[in-house]
Amino acid sequence: MLNVSIIIPAWNEEERIADCLMNATRQTVAPHEVIVVNNRSTDRTCDIVERFQRDHPEAPVILLQQNEDQGLIPTRNFGLNAATGDVLGRIDADCMLKPDWVEVVSGIFTEDPDAMGATGPVVYYDMPAKGAGLAGDDHIRRHTYRADNDQVLLFGSNMAIRASAWHAISGEVCRDPEDVMHEDIDVSLHLLNHGFKTVYSQCMICGISARRMDTSFASFHRYMQRFKNTFAAHPDHWREHHTERRLYALYPWLHMLYPIYQQHLAAKDINPAEKIWFDEQIKLVKSHFDNPEQVDAVE
Template identity: 85%
Template sequence: MLNVSIIIPAWNEEERIADCLMNATRQTVAPHEVIVVDNKSTDRTCEIVEQFQREHPEAPVTLLHQNDEQGLIPTRNFGLNAATGDVLGRVDADCMLKPDWVEIVAGIFTEDPQAMGATGPVVYYDMPGKKAGLTGDDWIRRHTYRADDDQVLLFGSNMAVRATAWHAIAGEVCRDKEDVMHEDIDVSLHLLSHGFKTVYSQRMICGISARRMDTSFKSFHRYMQRFKNTFDAHPDHWREHHTERRLYAMYPWLHALYPVYQKYLAAKDVNPAEQIWFSEQIKLAKKDFASL
């Protein structure tokens, strides 16, 4: 089976990076490596990663520093270029991978030699109604998150690319100096330009934060404009569905609910990032203990 590297770009992520690393390393199949790429953080992000390395010396966690340029894209590229796995997973520093994520991703690329990129649904771990939310996100991604006659678009918080495919497009992906595009869709369209196959798996699940819904409508609107900007930058590609229309419809109630639910979590002293896969992590820990 192919091995999987996990790349985590990070800028000022002290609140969630330890939980992210715990979920990335406690997997049914161990990752080949977990690379945190710090991008000039001014908080305790690096200190927390280094502490995690000391407390978990068996975990294949590496901390790299990308200090040449501020921004997600150069930081992402730095990590992907440094990775040595057969498959390169890319998630955000506040993402919580399901405990079988590495196993699922390795299986996707091992079983389908033509697969060059893969993605799956996400669940908002800091919102209520997680099962319904996951079902809804899965529907949107299966039916609308597509381009070029139903080709799958990758989602940056939950995506993986075959290493050979990444190195084929690494010099072509847009730098987006103006920061107006969706970098994950840009990667997807470059893959499709090469005729590379992208796939979607309902089992490739990642927990993410709904914190973007806690922004003003003006900020949210600018973020939604990135869909159009990205396709405008790639006129050879097209889309039938506009995913942002559904996200606009969801924004009002998610924007209203998010701060209320955060107060509820705080009152209950619940860390939602720690709790999202808690029962599955307990089962995995018991299995590891039984095998000793």
């Protein structure tokens, strides 16, 4: 099985980074390394990561500093270039990986030597009806998140790239100084430029926050415009379906529901990021009591 590095760009993520690291390290198959790349945070992000390292010395968590440039793309690139795994996973600092994520990702690239990029569906851990939400997200990504005659586009909150493929495109990916593009789609299109295969797996599941839906419509609209801007920067590529049309239709309902559900979570004193995979984590721990030789995978 190929080993998997996890890269987490972070800027002022003190609220969720500890939960993110806990989910990234408590896996059925241990990650090769979990690299947090701090980008000029002014909050307690670094302190929390360092405390996690002290409290969990067995976890392969690495903290790097990228202070030369402000922004996701240079921070992402810094982490991907520093990683030493066979496969490079990329998530956000508020993402909560399903406990078998590393195992699934390793399996995808081990079983398919032609696969150079992989992605999967997401579940919104801070929204109700998570099962229905996951099914809906899976449907949208399988049927609309495509380019160039049904080639899979990677989603930045839940994606992995074979290390050799990243090194082939790392000098070509757009720097986007105006910050108007979807950096994950840009990476996808550069992979397709090389004829690299990208794949979608329904089993590669990540929990993410729906906080994007809590922004104003003007802000949401600017974010949706990134789809158009990214393809405009890559005129050799095309798409039949416009994912943003589905998201525009969902926005009013999710924008209304999100703050209401946050009030419910606060009233019940529920940390949704901690709770999303709790039952599966408990089952995982119990299984390792029954199989002590596997305990290193979750320590």
